[in-house]
Amino acid sequence: MRLPQLGELGQRRLRAARVAVIGAGGLGAPVLSYLAAAGIGEITVLDPDTVDVTNLHRQVLFTGADLGRAKAVAAAEHLRAQAPDVTVRAVVDALTPENALELLAGHHLVLDGTDNFPTRYLASDACEMLDLPLVWGSILAFSGQVSVFWGAGGRGVTYRDVHPVPPKPGEVPSCAEAGVLGMLCGVIGSTMAMEAVKVLAGMGDVLHGRLALYDALRARWDEVPLARDPRRAPVTALEDVMVTCGLPGPTGPAHDEVTAAELPGLLAAGERVIDIREDREVEGGMVAGAEHVPMGALLAGASADAAEELEGAVLYCAGGVRSASAQRVLGERGIRVRSLVGGFDGLVGSEVRISRP
Structure with a gap:
């Protein structure tokens, strides 16, 4: 005043x-x-x-x-x-x-x-x-x-x-x-x-x-x-x-999450695990048994025809932010996926096996 x-x-x-x-x-x-x-x-x-x-x-x-x-x-x-x-x-x-x-x-x-x-x-x-x-x-x-x-x-x-x-x-x-x-x-x-x-x-x-x-x-x-x-x-x-650009957007917490402790069992059971990080990020390693599909490509190809293939898959990024965003986008298209808590960075010290290029 x-x-x-x-x-x-x-x-x-x-x-x-x-x-x-x-x-x-x-x-x-x-x-x-x-x-x-x-x-x-x-x-x-x-x-x-x-x-x-x-x-x-x-x-x-x-x-x-x-x-x-x-x-x-x-x-x-x-x-x-x-x-x-x-x-x-x-x-x-x-x-x-x-x-x-x-x-x-x-x-x-x-x-x-x-x-x-x-x-x-x-x-x-x-x-x-x-x-x-x-x-x-x-x-x-x-x-x-x-x-x-x-x-x-x-x-x-x-x-x-x-x-x-x-x-x-x-x-x-x-x-x-x-x-x-x-x-x-x-x-x-x-x-x-x-x-x-x-x-x-x-x-x-x-x-x-x-x-x-x-x-x-x-x-x-x-x-x-x-x-x-x-x-x-x-x-x-x-x-x-x-x-239009496949970018991570606004997100809250993931609705259906998987922990690092649960991941080895899911991989052993043949569950689909997808690394959605970019090419440069996976150069430092990725989860053994996972497949790599960058987030932009995943969302661009996730049409209704791909719903059956993606249904129930586990997505992970670096820290869990992008996988939660992708989960929200796919959920709006009727495709249910799960997100890894803490992402790849959260696997340090866990029993998850990492493969190196």
Whole structure:
């Protein structure tokens, strides 16, 4: 209230604001904490996942008591305790082309803290169609990026202007696969919250048309100017990037999981086990007796005719993230598969035999 750039008017604007936060993970945790503490009037938390012990080093909104709980529900509970005057709504669901417009409509601003490309494209497209500003952040290892997209009617820059073509499957690892330093989430998440407050309160120079790059090892911020591609047509319909490009998309926990202890017995019984990692990943070894079908090829060939061959198969990737995503996609096509808990990396110390090329 004492800051002249914000003042009582700015605080009233924050109190009247309705904000949607996609993802309650590493970026969502600091984003949600700071937005609630800043006095945002209404916050919608969207996340289909549950709290896992591996989340706790970076998703500081949660504690050990939250393990196994839905992230959106646990986050909402903590935020209500932190800021009782803030209205928090938990949505335990993934953003999809079918529900995106309905879930995001009615908000004044959206923040995207997800870790997969299909949701990033979907969030940007939906916000462009709804004429909503989108604060976007991304992290990996020791690096992070932040920008503000606002491109309704073909005017401003959106995520598609920065990344016109989605990466190929396996080309860019997720944080679960490549790792991330927990404190980096705080730096980028706090910056996202700062940009959101600036947009809502109408103060300062927001990161619209600019991409801020942070290198934690150098302790340095760099900046890249952004411009809208004049040849790109405005978005008028939502595309399912996960289907068209075979990329891992939004996912919650796997519905039918297999543990490392169960895997040898399944292999001995002749159950089909499929390694869905990319070619470069299997160079370090794969489960003896498994077959290799990269995720993109698996999903592209998984038609109704292939349902009988895939039914009941066990899928595994590096850490279990992609296999859970593939399980969700195949399940929507009526094909039931199982996912290996912890993936290939979780087999260390188990009795599963590994074959080397």
